Amino acid sequence: MNKTQIVATIGPACSDVQTIAAMLNAGMSIARLNFSWGTHDDHRSFIADIRLAASQAGVVIPIIQDLSGPRVQAGADHTMDTNIPVITEKDLTDIKAVADLHIEYVALSFVKDAADIAQLRTHLAAAGSHAKVIAKIERPEAIENIDSIISACDGIMIARGDLGEAIPFATLPFVKKDILKRCIAAGTPAVVATEMLTSMIASDRPSRADVSDIAHAVLDGASATMLSNETAVGAHPVEAIGVMRTVVDEAIQHTNQAVVMF
Numbered sequence: 001m002n003k004t005q006i007v008a009t010i011g012p013a014c015s016d017v018q019t020i021a022a023m024l025n026a027g028m029s030i031a032r033l034n035f036s037w038g039t040h041d042d043h044r045s046f047i048a049d050i051r052l053a054a055s056q057a058g059v060v061i062p063i064i065q066d067l068s069g070p071r072v073q074a075g076a077d078h079t080m081d082t083n084i085p086v087i088t089e090k091d092l093t094d095i096k097a098v099a100d101l102h103i104e105y106v107a108l109s110f111v112k113d114a115a116d117i118a119q120l121r122t123h124l125a126a127a128g129s130h131a132k133v134i135a136k137i138e139r140p141e142a143i144e145n146i147d148s149i150i151s152a153c154d155g156i157m158i159a160r161g162d163l164g165e166a167i168p169f170a171t172l173p174f175v176k177k178d179i180l181k182r183c184i185a186a187g188t189p190a191v192v193a194t195e196m197l198t199s200m201i202a203s204d205r206p207s208r209a210d211v212s213d214i215a216h217a218v219l220d221g222a223s224a225t226m227l228s229n230e231t232a233v234g235a236h237p238v239e240a241i242g243v244m245r246t247v248v249d250e251a252i253q254h255t256n257q258a259v260v261m262f
Helices: 017-026 040-057 089-101 114-126 140-144 146-152 160-166 169-186 208-219 237-252
Strands: 005-009 030-034 063-066 071-074 077-080 105-108 132-137 155-159 190-193 224-227
Touching: 005 237, 017 040, 017 237, 030 040, 040 063, 040 089, 063 089, 089 114, 105 114, 114 132, 114 146, 132 140, 132 146, 140 146, 146 169, 155 160, 155 169, 160 169, 160 190, 169 190, 208 224, 208 237, 224 237
Parallel strands: 005 030, 005 224, 030 063, 063 105, 105 132, 132 155, 155 190, 190 224
Antiparallel strands: 071 077
16 A cells, blocks of 8 residues: 555546546545535445445545535535534434445544544444544634644544635645644644645646645655545546656655555
């Protein structure tokens, strides 16, 4: 297993076994399902296809169920509703909808403290799920409580899109570096996510800026780098994974920091 792994989001652009199989062959290590979109039937179908493709390839591909959290969607944009709990009624319904399929990871959006992680574990146990918990870092409170969150969860996701809206954008790279350093010290895996290869949503070639961004995430100690729209709705999901795998593998040769995801 490659040390630094690639998380790819499954969506309409890659919703068939053949494409998922090609994504595995290109270097996908972990599949992510974004529960802010799609129906339960959609996601159950994705899970079946992921596991069929993995079985045919003779590999194990863990799945991340990424919960919506207190997110208010308005077209392509969204905001966080601070008046509702971190774990929403929708999240609870979504957990129960696929608990019988034994998802390996559940990612909790807009975590603010370790208590949110404990609460999610209680809900997972009640649903019969043994999933590990990934804490998504997307708000200032999470940065303030980062050490206790790292201790409480099984993995961290640095969700740079929402986090970059919540803190001064110029500080985002340094917050990312600090979180990764803390995760390495704690032995906790960390995913760097959001807009890592946006140049390939429409193009079959990466921008040099995106290549540098991926490489620096690996050099900073990321356990995994993540593709979102690039694979879920982009025109070149397989090619995007191939490019990310090539850049990640090159960067791996220049570092030995990362904590393996699984």
